[in-house]
Amino acid sequence: MKSVKNVVFAVAAMACALLPFAQAYSKEAPVVSKETPEQKDVRMKWWREAKFGMFIHWGLYSVPGGYYQGKPIRQYGEWIMNNAKIPVAEYAAFAPQFNPVKFNADEWVKIAKEAGMKYIVITSKHHEGFAMFRSKASPFNIYDATPFKRDPLAELAEACRKQGIKLGFYYSQNLDWHHPGGGMYYKKGGVKRWDPAQEGDPDKYVDQIVVPQVKEILTQYGEIPIIWFDIPVGFTKSMADRVYKTVMECNPNILMNNRLGGGYRGDTETPEQKIPDQGFPGRDWETCMTINGTWGYKKDDAKFKPAEDLLVKLIDIASKGGNFLLNVGPDPEGMIPAGEVNSIAGVGKWLQVNGEAIYGTTASPCATPAWGRYTKKNRVVYAHVFDWPKDGKLVVAIKGIKSPSATLLASKAKLDVKETAEGLSITVPTEEPDKVASVIVIEHQ
Ligand code: GLC
DSSP: OHHHHHHHOOSOOOOEESGGGOOOSOOOOOSSTTOOHHHHHHHHHHHHHHOEEEEEOOSGGGTTTTEETTEEOOSOGGGHHHHTTOOHHHHHTTGGGOOOTTOOHHHHHHHHHHTTOOEEEEEEEOTTOOBSSOOSSOSOBHHHHSTTOOOHHHHHHHHHHHHTOEEEEEEOSSBOSSSTTOBOOOBTTBOOOSSGGGOSOHHHHIIIIIHHHHHHHHHBTBOOOEEEEOOOTTOOHHHHHHHHHHHHHHOTTOEEBSOSBTTBOOSEEOOBSSOOTTOOTTSEEEEEEESSSOSSOOTTOOOOOOHHHHHHHHHHHHHTTOEEEEEEOOOTTSOOOHHHHHHHHHHHHHHHHHGGGTTTOBOOSSOOOTTEEEEEETTEEEEEESSOOTTSEEEEOEESOSSOEEEETTTOOEEEEEEETTEEEEEOOSSOSOSSOEEEEEEOO
């Protein structure tokens, strides 16, 4: 753990006064033109409070699982079609092999809930072009093209409704390596297609595949609160306009990320595989991250980040006002790898005791202390202590607050607080309550 902590603790502790920092989110221009800042706050409320979500990358790519013609293919599993330049017809031949009979939507939702996650975002179609739902717009979908003959998104939507957790959809609006005219990965050399079957009219692709499929995923499964687009490079303003219009017609209350293209900023910044040093002042944001080294399933990748690491990351993100969208990559049978389940379950165990210091909190009102992180909720500051003080005194550099009191969140034990020149000096037990992060609740009038 030490090494993670040392990297994270770059900023020195400074004394701070609480009140000027009370408003964590500034009122920026709303995504829907007529929306007032207050209406936006209402729309974003559940998401801002949720803090922790499950990203699921699941598609045909789980069948090859990182291997093509017996050879391991480098980088992300869901990019295998592009990275190995697999011809369209050959790739489509994975579909008859895709029969995830162990898929159990209730079980997945239970795993997410036990990890303390409050929402799920699943790939409805990734860059491979394969719809993980029953689609009239393209037969290249899990219902029509596989022996499975079920619609996992319908089952997940139902399970989420039953278990009270939100479900959002990732949709690759631009890159599509299957449908004629779908976007490619743009590099300096321009469009790089590897199969003549990919040639086609990009506008037709948008009108005949993207627009109808976005409509399908946003209307077939009840109200969907999140749409998560990806990689807009090369997506024109007119294409983005058509997609955006469709989204708004389906659900004007939806939350959209910042990857549609066409100049749409969306509601959320989406730092990927990293936690920004300062968050995004004035913008909502969500770090998305893999547990191992891939989003989509790879047979060989069992290098899972341990629960302790994920927990420190969640706390770090919350202290900067963001959300954590943590990915799992189910296998071709429909199981979330056990190593991933174990790691996230560890985070869930901590949240069961300490969740109030994460859910519904806003960014730290103070500079990052050397010993850990702060989160805030109304008149409470939560001190998440990673490095427990050996001398039994925790110095919290908060000044100018009225009648501060402190308790240990896990045991509710009252702690002695003295106001000193450096801030509050809190007397803590010598034994740390939690080896990774112990939370002290500091309340003031
Ligand atoms: C990157 C990857 C893509 C993945 C996404 C998640 O854009 O290329 O495969 O879905 O990150 O944020």
